[in-house]
Amino acid sequence: MQTINLEADGLRSMNAALQGQSTDTNQTSWEIVNPKGSHAIAVGLDAPIEVTVKGSTGYYCAGMNKQATVHINGSAGPGVAENMMSGTVIVDGDASQYAGATGRGGLLVIKGNASSRCGISMKGIDIVVHGNIGHMSAFMAQSGNLVVCGDAGDALGDSIYEARLFVRGSVKSLGADCIEKEMRPEHIEILRDLLEKAGCDAKPEEFKRYGSARQLYNFKIDNAGAY
Amino acid sequence: MKDGKLAAIPRTTPVQSATFTNSVNAEIRRAAATGIYDIRGGGAKRRVPHFEDLLFLGASISRYPLEGYRERCDTRVTLGTRFAKKPIELDIPVTIAGMSFGALSGPAKEALGRGASMAGTSTTTGDGGMTEEERGHSTKLVYQYLPSRYGMNPDDLRRCDAIEVVVGQGAKPGGGGMLLGQKISDRVAEMRNLPKGIDQRSACRHPDWTGPDDLEIKILELREITAWEKPIYIKIGGARPYFDTTLAVKAGADVVVLDGMQGGTAATQDVFIEHVGQPILACIREAVRALQDLGMHREVQLIVSGGIRNGADVAKAMALGADAVAIGTAALIALGDNDPKWESEYQKLGTTTGAYDDWHEGQDPAGITTQDPELMARFDPIEGGRRLNNYLKVMTLEAQTIARACGHNHLHNLEPEDLVALTMEAAAMAKVPLAGTDWYPGKPGF
Ligand SMILES: Cc1cc2nc3c(=O)[nH]c(=O)nc-3n(C[C@H](O)[C@H](O)[C@H](O)COP(=O)(O)O)c2cc1C
Numbered sequence: 001m002q003t004i005n006l007e008a009d010g011l012r013s014m015n016a017a018l019q020g021q022s023t024d025t026n027q028t029s030w031e032i033v034n035p036k037g038s039h040a041i042a043v044g045l046d047a048p049i050e051v052t053v054k055g056s057t058g059y060y061c062a063g064m065n066k067q068a069t070v071h072i073n074g075s076a077g078p079g080v081a082e083n084m085m086s087g088t089v090i091v092d093g094d095a096s097q098y099a100g101a102t103g104r105g106g107l108l109v110i111k112g113n114a115s116s117r118c119g120i121s122m123k124g125i126d127i128v129v130h131g132n133i134g135h136m137s138a139f140m141a142q143s144g145n146l147v148v149c150g151d152a153g154d155a156l157g158d159s160i161y162e163a164r165l166f167v168r169g170s171v172k173s174l175g176a177d178c179i180e181k182e183m184r185p186e187h188i189e190i191l192r193d194l195l196e197k198a199g200c201d202a203k204p205e206e207f208k209r210y211g212s213a214r215q216l217y218n219f220k221i222d223n224a225g226a227y
Numbered sequence: 228m229k230d231g232k233l234a235a236i237p238r239t240t241p242v243q244s245a246t247f248t249n250s251v252n253a254e255i256r257r258a259a260a261t262g263i264y265d266i267r268g269g270g271a272k273r274r275v276p277h278f279e280d281l282l283f284l285g286a287s288i289s290r291y292p293l294e295g296y297r298e299r300c301d302t303r304v305t306l307g308t309r310f311a312k313k314p315i316e317l318d319i320p321v322t323i324a325g326m327s328f329g330a331l332s333g334p335a336k337e338a339l340g341r342g343a344s345m346a347g348t349s350t351t352t353g354d355g356g357m358t359e360e361e362r363g364h365s366t367k368l369v370y371q372y373l374p375s376r377y378g379m380n381p382d383d384l385r386r387c388d389a390i391e392v393v394v395g396q397g398a399k400p401g402g403g404g405m406l407l408g409q410k411i412s413d414r415v416a417e418m419r420n421l422p423k424g425i426d427q428r429s430a431c432r433h434p435d436w437t438g439p440d441d442l443e444i445k446i447l448e449l450r451e452i453t454a455w456e457k458p459i460y461i462k463i464g465g466a467r468p469y470f471d472t473t474l475a476v477k478a479g480a481d482v483v484v485l486d487g488m489q490g491g492t493a494a495t496q497d498v499f500i501e502h503v504g505q506p507i508l509a510c511i512r513e514a515v516r517a518l519q520d521l522g523m524h525r526e527v528q529l530i531v532s533g534g535i536r537n538g539a540d541v542a543k544a545m546a547l548g549a550d551a552v553a554i555g556t557a558a559l560i561a562l563g564d565n566d567p568k569w570e571s572e573y574q575k576l577g578t579t580t581g582a583y584d585d586w587h588e589g590q591d592p593a594g595i596t597t598q599d600p601e602l603m604a605r606f607d608p609i610e611g612g613r614r615l616n617n618y619l620k621v622m623t624l625e626a627q628t629i630a631r632a633c634g635h636n637h638l639h640n641l642e643p644e645d646l647v648a649l650t651m652e653a654a655a656m657a658k659v660p661l662a663g664t665d666w667y668p669g670k671p672g673f
Contacts, residue, residue: 015451039444044381044452059441060448064381079435083379098435102376104420120434121376123420140430142420159428161421217425218408219263 002027006041007034015040021047023067037077042070045087062089065106078115081108084125097134100127103144109198116153119146122163128198138165139175147194149202157210165210166191168202179213265497266405268330268586268596270398270489270534270556275506277489278540280653281646282662285632293631300627301637304551306528307389307458307481310450314458314481315367315389318347319623320551320638321541323558323615324486324532325371325391325462327353329406329415330493330586331559333360335595337608338562340364342615346623351391351553354404354429354493356418357383364612369460372449375404375429377419384453389482391460392446394433394471397490397533400464400504404429405494410589412598442478450479460484465533468510472517476527484553485514487533491556493596494587507533507544509656512643515548524548538625545626546641547657561618562611563593 004014014032021027023046030051035041039058042051045068053061056074066085075093084103091099094112101117103125110118110127116134119127124144132150139155141163151169158175164187165178174180191204243249254265286292293300307314323343328336330353337360343350349367352358356378362368370387372379384390395401406415406427416423436445446459461475462484475483487507492500511531518524531544532553544552559565565573567580572592576585586596594606630638633645647662648654654667666673 011451012455016454019454040448040451043448044384046381059444060435063448064384064452066381078441082435083376083381085380101435102379104380117434121430123376139434140428161425217422219426 001029001031003031003033005033006038007036011038011040015043018042018045018049018051018068021045021049023047025049035074039077042068045070048087056093065089075112076110080110081106081125084108094131095129099129100125103127105144107194107197113150119144119163122146126194128194128200130198130200132169135172136175138163138178141165145190145194147191147198147200147207149200157212159216160210160212162212164190166207167210168207171208171210174210177213177216178210181209181211183207183209266407266494266587267497267500267584268491268493268495269500269584270491271501271506273501275489276508276650276652276656277506277534278508278543280508280649281543281657281659282649283539283542283546283629283633283645284647286634290634292634293636295628295631298631299636300631301639302623302627304528304639306460306530306551309481309523309527310479311389311456311458311481312454313388313456315349315369317349317367317551319619320545320626321346321535321619321622322348322369322530322551322553323350324490324553324555325351325353325369325393326491326555326559327355327404327406327493328358328361328418329353329355329410329598330596332595332597332603332606333358333414334603334606334608335559335562335611336361337364338606338611338615339558340368341608341612342558342561342619343367345612345616346619348619349388352387354406355415357387358418360608362386364608371462373404373429374431374433375419376434377429381452384449384457387457389458389460390449390453391462391484392442392449392480393462394442394475395462395464395466395486396492397464397486397488397504397507398492399495399499400466401431402495402499402503403431405587407494407587407589410587410598415598439474439478442474446479458482460530462486464488464490465505465507465510468505468513469517472514472529473521476518476521476523480527482528482530483514483518484530484532485510485549486553487531489534490532491559506656507531508653511544511547511549512656512658518548525550538622538627539629541622541626542629542638542641543646545638546643546645548643550639557618558615559595561615562595563606563614564591564595566593569593 035055037058043063046066050069052071058077060079062070069088076091076095078096081089082101084106086106090109095110095114097115100108102121108127110129113131114133118133118137122141128147135153138157142161148167152171155175157178188204304320340361344366350365351369369389373393408424458481460482461480463471465487488504528550531549569592591597594602646659654661
């Protein structure tokens with residue numbers, strides 16, 4: 001286990017050390033102490049390492065992550081795991097706005113609640129939120145899965161493309177072109193797998209699925225009001 | 228007799244309205260028939276105050292000129308000297324603006340890379356991500372970071388030479404993007420992670436930051452991901468150049484890219500292109516004033532674009548305080564866009580050479596703004612690159628000719644004092660005297 005004291009060592013040297021690890025590194029386990037809500041912690045990683053952040057983080061923790069597992073023992077500021085490519089990011093506490101924004105792969109697990117715009121413009125990432133999510137989540141979501149074990153706020157999935165949304169609790173309102181969809185056996189399987197990976201004991205059968213009505217895919221004058 | 232008298236009464240000749248012109252009326256009829264606004268490519272087509280409203284004074288008894296062909300007039304420019312560990316060095320101050328793969332074909336992007344590299348300048352990706360063609364053929368490639376984040380990934384961030392955070396574009400400050408279904412080929416769809424054939428909208432705001440304080444943190448993240456090596460540009464449309472430049476510098480930009488309303492777009496509503504944003508002439512001095520007020524002029528470089536066509540435009544933009552310019556439309560024309568040799572095909576599309584702007588429809592006879600394999604095959608990227616290189620060389624020679632005539636041994640030494648304006652409007656915007664006077668509207672002390 002390598003320990004980095006962020007307060008003493010500074011952001012640049014911490015990120016440089018983590019980014020410097022190669023795919024076959026044998027220094028696989030890292031701990032970051034004194035994060036103190038700093039921004040851009042553990043961004044741009046590209047090695048199968050495990051990084052534990054002992055505390056809460058500011059903006060964009062684990063941004064653009066590839067391969068690494070980043071575990072935040074606290075809450076995360078805006079844009080946690082933004083544009084993640086692969087790997088896993090786990091937030092023990094809550095996540096602020098735009099969690100997993102534009103993520104292209106990997107798994108983001110939020111054990112608490114996530115704020116507004118969770119999964120905005122997501123492009124393939126899987127996001128599992130144990131608690132609730134805020135308004136405008138999955139706005140323009142392109143692909144991937146967003147699983148919400150609690151409730152969803154207003155305008156869920158507005159202008160959604162092909163992402164799948166699974167919500168166990170209530171949905172305050174659906175956004176433009178987002179509808180409830182049939183839960184088919186293949187969806188139950190996807191959900192079961194994600195819940196298991198995210199350490200969540202909810203049952204897939206308790207969820208409803210939402211997705212695109214595909215009415216806004218090509219401009220139609222009758223839909224002008226929805227634009 | 229009676230009939231003859233009647234025929235002799237003079238008649239009012241038919242008068243066309245200056246307000247309801249034939250083209251205005253045609254647009255009303257088109258709107259009435261379809262129920263949708265007009266979408267097109269290109270920039271503002273209306274006449275706005277522009278660089279041709281300025282003139283250089285040249286040398287005289289009080290200034291002596293440099294000898295053409297013998298005395299050197301340097302053109303090199305370094306971009307990104309503020310924070311980046313690896314600033315970009317260019318041989319000429321004319322860069323190629325960001326134009327998306329998707330709007331342009333792969334071979335067209337390749338040609339832009341080839342031409343720019345031969346001329347010693349940079350080219351820029353666009354909405355839709357980085358293609359191998361352009362990375363492979365561009366010695367200096369600027370990678371755009373756009374609201375849509377199509378294709379965005381850390382590997383491309385690390386293999387680019389600079390990052391351009393796009394906040395706005397001159398053709399549509401405050402607008403997002405649009406790529407109509409016809410142009411979403413398999414390859415474009417895959418790069419953007421979207422189904423084939425759908426109309427693809429790009430958001431107008433970034434998904435994970437709002438406002439200058441967030442932007443500062445976003446830039447910190449981008450710098451951390453790329454080890455503080457890459458210059459970070461911020462591109463803004465010509466909306467509020469003084470404040471936007473100030474905020475871009477505050478947020479940590481190495482370079483500000485400022486695009487006026489004449490700047491091209493791949494596809495935007497005509498009403499947006501023609502009615503939102505300011506001409507580039509009105510923006511440059513305000514952006515420079517912001518940089519000067521912050522003590523950052525020349526420390527943070529300014530690239531301007533929007534209707535740059537020749538070396539005179541380059542020289543004028545630089546005299547007003549820009550460090551470099553960017554070209555979009557002119558580069559496409561150099562590659563062969565709107566070429567008269569395709570006139571019969573333009574006619575079939577209901578348009579004519581010089582007016583063809585339905586780039587979003589993907590039927591470009593010149594094979595540049597299309598994803599149709601047959602049309603694309605008409606365009607030769609090697610020949611295109613050669614033509615672009617020639618054109619960039621000519622622009623540079625022209626700008627040097629002017630700079631020498633004004634007695635400057637570097638294009639950067641051109642200054643507002645070298646210029647006068649032909650119209651009151653241009654004088655007010657460029658803050659240079661109306662020709663024959665020592666006055667411009669708004670000049671302090673008058
Ligand atoms: C076909 C085309 C595609 C464009 N795509 C983008 C883009 O993806 N991102 C962007 O910031 N600007 C885009 N632009 C705008 C250019 O980067 C640039 O601001 C503009 O073309 C400069 O003005 P000019 O065309 O008069 O030279 C595009 C312009 C054109 C003509």
